[in-house]
Amino acid sequence: MGKGIIFSVALVVLCLGGKGVAGQEQHVVGADRGWDPTSDLVSWSSGRLFRVGDQIWLTYSVAEGLVAEVESKEEYEACDVRNPIKMYTEGLHAIPLESEGMRYFVSSEAQNCKNGLKLHIEVLPKGQGIANKKYSTLSDFEAAAPTTPSAATRFGHSTVLLLTLMFCVIIGLAYSHL
Numbered sequence: 001m002g003k004g005i006i007f008s009v010a011l012v013v014l015c016l017g018g019k020g021v022a023g024q025e026q027h028v029v030g031a032d033r034g035w036d037p038t039s040d041l042v043s044w045s046s047g048r049l050f051r052v053g054d055q056i057w058l059t060y061s062v063a064e065g066l067v068a069e070v071e072s073k074e075e076y077e078a079c080d081v082r083n084p085i086k087m088y089t090e091g092l093h094a095i096p097l098e099s100e101g102m103r104y105f106v107s108s109e110a111q112n113c114k115n116g117l118k119l120h121i122e123v124l125p126k127g128q129g130i131a132n133k134k135y136s137t138l139s140d141f142e143a144a145a146p147t148t149p150s151a152a153t154r155f156g157h158s159t160v161l162l163l164t165l166m167f168c169v170i171i172g173l174a175y176s177h178l
Contacts, residue, residue, distance in 0.1 A: 024053045070105075079110055100123050100125055
């Protein structure tokens with residue numbers, strides 16, 4: 001049941017197009033799998049840009065281990081969680097990216113970490129790197145699409161957003177009962 005709730009929250013964030021307040025990106029780490037030993041976090045993060053003001057969402061099963069944020073590349077590579085900056089322990093976290101620089105996250109379970117359950121990101125200043133960005137969210141793709149009238153134009157953005165949100169919640173709840 002707990003994993004179904006985590007999946008539902010992640011699904012709602014993804015269905016909102018990845019955009020938060022004032023254009024902030026909401027990055028759900030590992031997409032629908034979340035922070036999980038079966039996730040390919042290298043592929044997930046490839047081509048994504050993380051900027052000051054964005055948030056990353058960690059969704060994970062506490063039974064699989066916790067998530068530690070470590071300070072250095074050396075600690076990250078060695079999966080050394082003896083002196084973490086922060087230990088995430090509750091299974092769902094929105095982490096604001098408030099300043100530029102590298103951030104390192106690793107699984108507290110040494111074997112999971114050594115098998116690739118870790119993530120490093122470079123947080124860029126707001127607005128930097130747009131020219132090299134791949135489409136990382138639905139909103140990015142839509143922004144690059146031709147500007148012909150859409151359902152959002154005819155029915156209003158809030159109506160389309162509400163219908164999308166309701167659909168995502170229903171699908172998430174149905175999935176959690178399987």
